[in-house]
Amino acid sequence: MFSGKELPSSSSLLAAYASMAGSIMMAQSIANQLSHLIPHQIRGYFLSTLRYFFKPQSPVLTLVIEESTGIAQNQIYDASETYLCTKVSPRTKRLKISKTPKERNFTIKLEKGEIIVDHYEGIELKWRLVFAEADKNDSHNHLQPKNVEKRWFELSFHRNHKETVLGSYLPYILGKAKYIKEEDRVLKMHTLGNSQGYGGIKWESINLEHPASFETLAVEPDLKDLLIHDLNRFVKRKDFYKRVGRAWKRGYLLYGPPGTGKSSLVAAMANHLKFDVYDLQLANIMRDSDLRRLFLATGNRSILVIEDIDCSLDLPDRRQVSRDEDSRKTHDVQLTLSGLLNFIDGLWSSCGDERIIIFTTNHKDRLDPALLRPGRMDMHIHMSYCTAHGFRVLATNYLGINGYHSLFGEIEDLIKTTEITPAQVAEQLLKSEDSNIALEGLVKLLKRKKLEGDELFDEGGKMGGIQEAKRQKVERKRRVSVRINGGRKTNKRRCS
Numbered sequence: 164m165f166s167g168k169e170l171p172s173s174s175s176l177l178a179a180y181a182s183m184a185g186s187i188m189m190a191q192s193i194a195n196q197l198s199h200l201i202p203h204q205i206r207g208y209f210l211s212t213l214r215y216f217f218k219p220q221s222p223v224l225t226l227v228i229e230e231s232t233g234i235a236q237n238q239i240y241d242a243s244e245t246y247l248c249t250k251v252s253p254r255t256k257r258l259k260i261s262k263t264p265k266e267r268n269f270t271i272k273l274e275k276g277e278i279i280v281d282h283y284e285g286i287e288l289k290w291r292l293v294f295a296e297a298d299k300n301d302s303h304n305h306l307q308p309k310n311v312e313k314r315w316f317e318l319s320f321h322r323n324h325k326e327t328v329l330g331s332y333l334p335y336i337l338g339k340a341k342y343i344k345e346e347d348r349v350l351k352m353h354t355l356g357n358s359q360g361y362g363g364i365k366w367e368s369i370n371l372e373h374p375a376s377f378e379t380l381a382v383e384p385d386l387k388d389l390l391i392h393d394l395n396r397f398v399k400r401k402d403f404y405k406r407v408g409r410a411w412k413r414g415y416l417l418y419g420p421p422g423t424g425k426s427s428l429v430a431a432m433a434n435h436l437k438f439d440v441y442d443l444q445l446a447n448i449m450r451d452s453d454l455r456r457l458f459l460a461t462g463n464r465s466i467l468v469i470e471d472i473d474c475s476l477d478l479p480d481r482r483q484v485s486r487d488e489d490s491r492k493t494h495d496v497q498l499t500l501s502g503l504l505n506f507i508d509g510l511w512s513s514c515g516d517e518r519i520i521i522f523t524t525n526h527k528d529r530l531d532p533a534l535l536r537p538g539r540m541d542m543h544i545h546m547s548y549c550t551a552h553g554f555r556v557l558a559t560n561y562l563g564i565n566g567y568h569s570l571f572g573e574i575e576d577l578i579k580t581t582e583i584t585p586a587q588v589a590e591q592l593l594k595s596e597d598s599n600i601a602l603e604g605l606v607k608l609l610k611r612k613k614l615e616g617d618e619l620f621d622e623g624g625k626m627g628g629i630q631e632a633k634r635q636k637v638e639r640k641r642r643v644s645v646r647i648n649g650g651r652k653t654n655k656r657r658c659s
């Protein structure tokens with residue numbers, strides 16, 4: 164396109180200009196001297212022709228950035244459009260504004276003919292949006308409908324800055340636009356569909372509107388900082404992963420009792436990174452081929468979540484009759500954890516960038532050692548019962564209390580000695596908008612739970628361990644809930 168060689172340097176330009184000016188003056192004096200010989204009209208024509216040929220070159224260089232390259236959308240045009248929305252000045256007269264149901268924010272675009280002046284490293288850059296009716300005879304445009312307007316940006320600046328604009332300003336705009344788009348991106352939550360369409364089970368997506376963020380998460384500040392740091396480092400390390408020849412992926416194992424925020428943490432991670440979430444319910448997957456297809460259909464910059472990994476892998480019976488080319492065979496398609504892990508490892512390396520995989524479980528102790536093997540999951544994160552700090556976060560979230568409340572001392576003392584999940588605390592705080600009523604309710608709940616815990620402790624003494632007493636109590640509860648459900652099988656089996 165443009166190369167440094169095409170343009171003279173400023174000093175040579177000056178020299179050329181000086182010699183041109185000299186030539187014009189000389190021509191003028193010749194013309195004056197010959198004035199008595201040359202008729203008046205011819206003299207004027209002679210001078211204007213001379214001026215045309217020796218006119219100094221304009222110092223302004225204009226880049227034309229067309230909307231389409233004829234085959235594909237022009238990336239620089241799209242990025243400029245996004246970038247310039249942030250550069251609207253008080254002098255801008257007209258803007259176009261729109262919002263589709265799926266968009267979160269307004270989209271602002273420049274109107275025809277509007278001019279925006281931007282400054283970059285001390286350079287003044289003038290942008291103008293130009294519209295014209297598309298050339299109907301344009302052979303490049305045969306794919307476009309007739310009477311479509313052609314659009315382009317004209318970017319004008321002093322030609323001395325050509326190198327900076329091409330080498331640094333335009334890449335800066337591409338980067339900025341990418342960042343703006345990421346910020347605005349509506350995240351998607353992909354789950355497995357109910358319908359078995361052609362080709363088998365498929366992902367279906369909805370907007371991920373989970374409000375969880377690291378700010379609203381009731382976890383210890385150290386853990387929160389560690390996680391945010393880990394995620395930020397991961398997304399920045401593309402080159403590092405490439406250099407050491409590793410697939411750019413990261414695995415987290417979240418474990419802890421129900422209601423401690425494992426799913427909320429997944430949503431907070433997705434919101435923080437602006438990654439889509441793919442929720443893979445293994446219970447719905449019978450065949451290896453399905454797993455492979457679904458896995459390959461996940462997008463870049465995404466989090467693949469496999470919840471309750473301890474439950475989903477020992478599903479009752481995955482034996483299935485499948486149709487081979489011409490004979491019917493019975494395949495044992497039982498998925499094992501290590502089989503799944505090898506499968507994922509193998510595929511993962513070959514399918515794109517910036518992948519995060521998260522396993523969640525209520526029972527780390529029941530997991531296959533293959534999953535716990537060093538190097539398999541990058542971080543093991545324990546989500547545990549509510550702490551005093553966790554309670555303060557929830558009190559801020561739900562009741563808007565940022566400072567002190569007279570019941571805080573009692574609640575925090577009780578929380579330290581009681582097993583209560585953040586979900587239970589949250590539920591209690593939701594019961595009333597009056598913080599006194601909500602917190603008194605929480606005190607009662609904590610006292611009741613503490614009492615139950617103490618009884619369990621006594622029972623444990625008789626039975627030879629608090630864990631055994633707990634297990635038996637949960638077993639009793641589970642039998643009740645199975646009876647209530649009438650033995651109906653659900654996808655998410657109770658595993659406690």
Ligand SMILES: Nc1ncnc2c1ncn2[C@@H]1O[C@H](COP(=O)(O)OP(=O)(O)OP(=O)(O)O)[C@@H](O)[C@H]1O
Pocket residue numbers: 379380381382419420421422423424425426427428525546584585586587589
């Ligand atoms: N650590 C937490 N911080 C803030 N809110 C929480 C936390 N844990 C639980 N909650 C609240 O409780 C609800 C249930 O929590 P969540 O679904 O994240 O738990 P979970 O650990 O995934 O449970 P399960 O093991 O049953 O899947 C959440 O919607 C949230 O409102």
Ligand SMILES: [Mg+2]
Pocket residue numbers: 425426427470523
């Ligand atoms: Mg969960």
